[in-house]
Amino acid sequence: MRNFISVNDVTDINVLVKKALMYKANPFADKILGINKRVGLLFLNPSMRTRLSTQIAAQNLGMDVIVFNVDKDGWALEFEEEAIMSGNTVEHVKDAAPIMGKYFDILCIRTFPSLKNKEDDYSELYIKQFIKYSGIPVVSLESATLHPLQSLTDIITINEIVENEKVKSKKEKLKIVLTWAPHVKPLPQCVANSFAEWVNKWGNADFVITHPEDYDLDERFTKGATIINDQDEALKDADFVYVKNWSTYKDYGKIYCNDPEWMLTDEKLKLTNNAKVMHCLPVRRNVELSDEVLDSKNSIVTQEAGNRVWAAQAVLSEILKSNY
Numbered sequence: 327m328r329n330f331i332s333v334n335d336v337t338d339i340n341v342l343v344k345k346a347l348m349y350k351a352n353p354f355a356d357k358i359l360g361i362n363k364r365v366g367l368l369f370l371n372p373s374m375r376t377r378l379s380t381q382i383a384a385q386n387l388g389m390d391v392i393v394f395n396v397d398k399d400g401w402a403l404e405f406e407e408e409a410i411m412s413g414n415t416v417e418h419v420k421d422a423a424p425i426m427g428k429y430f431d432i433l434c435i436r437t438f439p440s441l442k443n444k445e446d447d448y449s450e451l452y453i454k455q456f457i458k459y460s461g462i463p464v465v466s467l468e469s470a471t472l473h474p475l476q477s478l479t480d481i482i483t484i485n486e487i488v489e490n491e492k493v494k495s496k497k498e499k500l501k502i503v504l505t506w507a508p509h510v511k512p513l514p515q516c517v518a519n520s521f522a523e524w525v526n527k528w529g530n531a532d533f534v535i536t537h538p539e540d541y542d543l544d545e546r547f548t549k550g551a552t553i554i555n556d557q558d559e560a561l562k563d564a565d566f567v568y569v570k571n572w573s574t575y576k577d578y579g580k581i582y583c584n585d586p587e588w589m590l591t592d593e594k595l596k597l598t599n600n601a602k603v604m605h606c607l608p609v610r611r612n613v614e615l616s617d618e619v620l621d622s623k624n625s626i627v628t629q630e631a632g633n634r635v636w637a638a639q640a641v642l643s644e645i646l647k648s649n650y
């Protein structure tokens with residue numbers, strides 16, 4: 327593995343999941359793999375789970391870690407080629423990224439979309455420019471359109487629950503539902519896009535996506551899933567329900583319907599096969615998910631967030647083994 331930007335960088339999801347669960351059972355199995363190697367974690371946006379779990383993962387592999395909050399402590403970066411830098415940006419990524427390539431062995435980057443210009447956001451310019459100019463492996467800590475470390479974690483968590491709790495699906499295959507939820511702010515589509523493309527490629531489940539009309543996601547990620555606008559119908563017999571808000575994709579970055587009826591409640595959970603409830607966090611309580619669900623045994627959000635360490639460790643380990 328050279329970079330980790332999307333599911334397309336992974337040859338075999340099940341092998342990567344197995345590796346992550348091996349690290350969960352034995353965190354220091356490869357404690358000298360990353361000795362004398364340094365990873366840079368660059369944040370252009372806030373984070374708690376991604377920041378902490380990736381640091382812990384790198385340290386478990388013996389790596390040195392430097393966290394750099396580009397948005398607060400760095401120069402404002404320019405990403406456009408041939409830009410005339412007479413505005414607010416101070417340093418071009420073409421100049422900054424090769425220097426990062428000298429300081430670090432792996433570069434991990436978090437960026438968010440503007441939610442103003444779909445073409446710009448979906449071009450993934452920021453992460454592509456770091457790949458082009460840093461000369462070292464690049465890991466996405468969430469980009470404008472995808473959150474692959476979160477999605478790998480989600481598949482790890484589903485695997486773990488299925489194996490440990492012997493989930494008895496009412497269907498021939500496991501049923502996983504991704505449901506839109508209300509929110510107070512327009513949010514990126516990345517977690518939903520990413521979850522969709524990972525579950526589709528994984529292929530071990532009947533995968534249903536449910537959202538109000540106008541919230542269709544990009545078909546490049548959802549192709550293969552069943553899309554239903556009736557949430558109650560979608561939830562029927564689900565084994566896992568993944569709750570997430572996203573803003574509109576077609577008329578980009580807007581909030582249309584924000585019907586509180588779409589919040590997942592205990593009443594709605596009764597439609598499912600006693601489903602486990604997932605969310606990437608942070609979550610707006612009693613807007614996206616009710617207290618009663620989040621505080622119930624059905625919620626696996628803490629286990630899910632805990633597994634972020636093992637996903638990051640499996641990915642960093644693969645990159646170290648293939649490149650150094």
Ligand code: CP
Pocket residue numbers: 372373374375376377468476606607608
């Ligand atoms: N789920 C997730 O990426 O959380 P953070 O934004 O806190 O990193």
